[in-house]
Amino acid sequence: MFHLCYLFLLLSPVKSNGENITTFPAILIFGDSTVDTGNNNYLTTAVKANHYPYGKDFPTHFPTGRFSNGKLSVDFLASMLGVKESIPPFVYPGLSTYELVTGVSFASAGTGYDTLTTAMTRVLPMSKQVEYFKSYSERLKKIVGEKEARRIINRALVAVSAGTNDFIFNFYDVPTRRAEFNIYNYQEFILERLHDFVKGCCGTGLLEAGPICTPLTPLCQNSSEYLFFDSIHPSEKAYHYVTECLMKEINDRL
Structure with missing residues (x-):
């Protein structure tokens, strides 16, 4: 089965004390339930993890919307890189200035690159996550100014994790796309959608x-x-x- 692993973008090495060390002022996350830190809590969808036993091993021992017993890999990544201990969901209405400046997750559990996937799950499509990123950029400018906002975004670590739901919802469990594609062609279709999302330089x-x-x-x-x-x-x-x-x-x- 096709599985899309994490893609890490905008890796900017910064020199510190004469050494070449990769540092990131912020982490920005796009994707599905593997990186959704709670955005779906605020959506009208059944795809939620805001109930026990989710979150039972989180520091607060309370469900956060993460599809895990505790933290997600992006939370650990943020901690290991020294950015912060966990990544908040962008849709959370009480985001602090600190949380906005150091990065958020735009991800939504149940999403995919295929628009039919979100039509079934009623969650945030990847295109909407990009719109939220644009909104985030404007909010960041108001907090730190345009020049500093550009620096933060240009040096941020961006992680994308999605693709599996397209196969679960559209090919195996509910064979909507099987009427159009075989497994190999559908994989190519999803990769094309990924290319639409992660544009090239040329x-x-x-x-x-x-x-x-x-x-x-x-x-x-x-x-x-x-x-x-x-x-x-x-x-x-x-x-x-x-x-x-x-x-x-x-x-x-x-």
Whole structure:
């Protein structure tokens, strides 16, 4: 079965005390229940984890909307990177200035890249999560000013985790898409939706690749801030990051 793992974007190494250390002022999260820290609590949907036993091992021992007995991996990531102890949901009406400045989750349990998925689950589609990110950017500007807001967003760690629900809701359990696709074609369909969400550096980032990504095609200002260089192929930064992960895995096994 197709499974889309985490994608980490906008990795900006910052020099500190002469050493090349990757630091992040904020973490921004997009995706499904694997990274939803409670946004669905505020939606009219049955896809919620605001009840026991969810959250029984969370520091408050109270359900937070996370689909886990405690924290999610993005919470641990934020803690390990020294950003903060956990990631709040963006839809939470009582977000503090500190929480906004250091990052939030826009994710929604039950979502996917296929619009039919959210039509069934009545949660936030990926496109709505992007709209919320734009709203977040405007709120951030009002708090810290335009220049600092741009710095925070440009140096933020962005994590995306989604894709599994598309197969659960649209292919296996409720075979809506099986009338149109076989499993391989549907996987390609979902990857195309992912490309729509994570645009590349070359041109629009949606179509340009190979012969239509040329010296005449407009490029983004800094390709190291992009996961993809063209509409298909990862950027050097992404390749470098994947290689680092592989090297760590190899070294751990030696």
